Amino acid sequence: MGDPVVHETASCYPFARFGKEWRLCMIEHPRFGGELVPGGHAEAGEEVLVTAMRGVLEETGHRVRLLPPPLPEGYPHPAAASAWHVVSMPASADSRCDSRHVHRDHIVVGVVDRPFAVHGSPEHTAAWVERGALERLDIPEDTRVLAAELFRVIDRAAAGRPRVAVEEGLGAELLRRQKEDQAVRLVPVAERTPELMERWRALDEANTAWLRELIAARGWPGGALVGRQAAGAAWLLAQHADRQPEFQEECLELLAAAVTAGDADPQHGALLEDRVRIAQGQDQIFGTQLKRGADGTLIPYPVRNPDRVEALRAAWGFKPLETYIEQVAASVR
Known part of the structure; x- marks a missing residue:
């Protein structure tokens, strides 16, 4: 008997932050039944990391960003994305092989910044x-064991390398710009003159141009770079960059990655997610973007899943939608 036929495969464990908690993306497999993590066979000449990302995209529709295995605290060199484990698993005959064979499975871990x-x-x-569902799901025992361990380490794996010190001068400039931004927006509606509205427009354009230059030079200004309060100011400038929608979407991608790394507030990511989706003509997720209804009262723009919106708002720490609308209405009188 000769050596068994070996097929190179990849399995990906894609995680995403849902508010403060992590969740793992799994698929319902039509052939095997139950749930599995996405993955597949490597095509001829295909790198297994590419196989993993392709499998996630094709099977779930999500774009995954692969993570390197976590290194010990204090290790001085950055790591590159790679397989976390390589295991050999017996496989039954399938469309690729008419006899029993072996899958050399490259197990990778990734994150989806915008789930x-x-x-x-x-x-x-x-x-x-979520982590607590692993015991109830119909999944292979090896997947259950590994997923439970990955839930334990994903926070550190996704965090990346922290910066050495907060740049206080950059943070102060962000806070100054935030103060100016809010000063024009807090003027009561009845007192908004044409001169004020022109100042509003010019201020937004100047802040957007400044933020664009900052990101090009330094990347997204998260809490590790400018401090938590100033990181919130960076989100606010992006939230108000409506006149440049392509740049605003770029900010969303960068902010979402910062949220994944624990370097930005998940609520800020949710607010900008809704803002960009509405600008693109899509339904929002969290109901944070409001408009005037036919009777003049504030109502949410269309929400993608109205039956789940309150549960999602709670997971992200938002108040119930009715309370939120009342508070916004009181603030704009």
Whole structure:
């Protein structure tokens, strides 16, 4: 008997932050039944990391960013994304091999920074599952064991390398710009003159141009770079960059990655997610963007899943939608 036929495969464990908590993306597999993590066979000449990312995109519609295995605290060199484990698993005959064979499976771990953004048409039904659901799901025992361990380490793995010190001068400039931004917006509606509105427009354009230059030079200004309060100011400038929607979407991608790394407030990511989606003519997720209804009262722009919006708001720490609308209405009188 000769050596068994070996197929190179990849399995990806894609995680995303849902508010303060992590969830793992799993698919309902039509052939095996139950839930599995996405993945697949490597094509001829294909790197297994590419196989993993392709598998996630094709099977779930999500774009995953692969993570390197976590190194010990204090290790001085950055790591590159790679397989966390390589295991050999017996496999039954399938469409690729008419006899029993072996899968050399390259297990990778990744993050999806925007779990509500779906690209293309997913091949399978996908769901984001929390740690406590692992014991209830119909999943292979090896997947259950490894997923439980990955939930334990994902926070550190996603965090990346922290910067050495907060840049106080940059943070102070962000806070100064935030103060100016809020000063014009807090003027009561009845007192908003044409001169004020022109100042409002010019201020937003200047802040957007400044933020664009900052990001090009330094990347997203998260808490590790400018401090938590000033990081919130950076989000506010992006939130008000409506006149440049392509740049605003770029800010969303960068902010979402900072949220994943624990370097930005998840609520800021949710607010900008809704803002960008509305600008693109899509339904929002969290109901944070409001407009005037036919009777003049504030109502949310269309929400993608009204039955889940309150649960999602609670997971992200937002108040119930009715309370939120009342508070916004009181602030703009």
